[in-house]
Amino acid sequence: MAQIIDGKAVSARVKANVRKEADELKKQGIEIGLAVVIVGNDPASRVYVNNKKKACEEVGFTSYEYALPEETTEKELLELVDKLNNDDKVNGILVQLPLPKQINENSIINAIRPDKDVDAFHPANVGHIMIGDFSFLPCTPAGVMELIAETGVDVCGKNCVVIGRSNIVGKPMAMLLLHKHGTVTICHSRTKDLAEICARADILVAAVGKAKFVTPDMIKEGAVVIDVGMNRNENGKLCGDVDYDACFDKAGYITPVPGGVGPMTIAMLMKNTLTAAKIKNNIK
Ligand code: BQF
Numbered sequence: 001m002a003q004i005i006d007g008k009a010v011s012a013r014v015k016a017n018v019r020k021e022a023d024e025l026k027k028q029g030i031e032i033g034l035a036v037v038i039v040g041n042d043p044a045s046r047v048y049v050n051n052k053k054k055a056c057e058e059v060g061f062t063s064y065e066y067a068l069p070e071e072t073t074e075k076e077l078l079e080l081v082d083k084l085n086n087d088d089k090v091n092g093i094l095v096q097l098p099l100p101k102q103i104n105e106n107s108i109i110n111a112i113r114p115d116k117d118v119d120a121f122h123p124a125n126v127g128h129i130m131i132g133d134f135s136f137l138p139c140t141p142a143g144v145m146e147l148i149a150e151t152g153v154d155v156c157g158k159n160c161v162v163i164g165r166s167n168i169v170g171k172p173m174a175m176l177l178l179h180k181h182g183t184v185t186i187c188h189s190r191t192k193d194l195a196e197i198c199a200r201a202d203i204l205v206a207a208v209g210k211a212k213f214v215t216p217d218m219i220k221e222g223a224v225v226i227d228v229g230m231n232r233n234e235n236g237k238l239c240g241d242v243d244y245d246a247c248f249d250k251a252g253y254i255t256p257v258p259g260g261v262g263p264m265t266i267a268m269l270m271k272n273t274l275t276a277a278k279i280k281n282n283i284k
Helices: 007-027 043-059 074-085 105-111 123-131 139-151 170-179 194-198 261-280
Strands: 033-039 062-068 092-095 159-163 183-187 203-206 224-227
Touching: 007 043, 007 139, 007 261, 033 043, 033 074, 043 062, 043 261, 062 074, 074 092, 074 105, 092 261, 123 170, 139 170, 139 224, 139 261, 159 170, 159 194, 170 183, 170 203, 183 194
Parallel strands: 033 062, 033 092, 159 183, 159 203, 203 224
Antiparallel strands: none
C-alpha cells in the first residue's frame, strides 16, 4: 500500500517559509510584487491565475493582474512585457500559458527580463538550468523535487523515468533528477516498450496529459509515483495521468490529484519571486 505524498501540506510549509522571509524584507522597506498576465478567457487559465494571486496574498506579496482580451496582438503584449520589465514594483513577471494563437509564445518568453522570469522559461534561464547554475528553478519540476525529498528516497543512483518531454515539465524535470545523480530516462509518444521501461523505475514522473495513462503493470513495486497530470475525466472531475486507485497498492509513495504537484507549482512560483526580489536587493 502506498503512502500518500501530501502536496497541500508541503506547499503550505514552503509558503510559510517564503512568508517569513518576505516579512523580514518588508521590515527593511522592501515590498515584493508579482505581475500576473492573462490573455483571453480560458477557464482553466483563470483558475490558475486566481490560485497564483491568492498565494501572493498568503505570502505577503502584492500581485498586479493584467487581464487582456482574447484578440490582443503580439505587439500589444510585448509592449506590456516591456513596461513590466522596467517597473521597479514588479519583481516577477508571469505570463499565463497557453496564449491565443495569434501570439507566438516564444517571442513573449524571450522578451521577459531573465531576472524577472519567475517561470524560468527564458532561454537564458533554461541554459542555466542545464548547466546546473541557477537562481530560478522551473516551478513544476522544482515542486516535484520537493515532493520526492519528502519521501526520504534519495534520487542518487536511482532509475528515474519521466513520461513526457515538454519544455515546461518533461525536459527540465529530467535535468533536475540528473543533477541529483539519478539515472534518467525520458519516455514519450514514440517510445517503444514504454510500459517495460516505466516498470523499472524507482521514481516515475508522469507528465503525459492523458487520464489513467499509468496503469499498475507500468509500476515497480514500492516505486515513488509522481503525477503531474491535470485532466478532466468523463464526469468533469480533476484527475491526473495515473490510474490512482488501481496503482495505489503497488506504489510505495504516490501523489494525489488534486492536492499533489499542483499546489507545489504555485508554492515554487512564490519562492522564485522571493528569490528575484532578494537578487535585486543584493540579499543572500
Ligand atoms: C491542486 C497548469 C496545465 C497547463 C497549464 C493546485 C493548481 C492546480 C491544481 C494550479 C497548472 C497546474 C498551472 C492544484 C497552475 C497547476 O490542488 O491540485 C494548483 O494552479 N496550477 C498553470 O498555471 O498552468 C498550467 C497545468
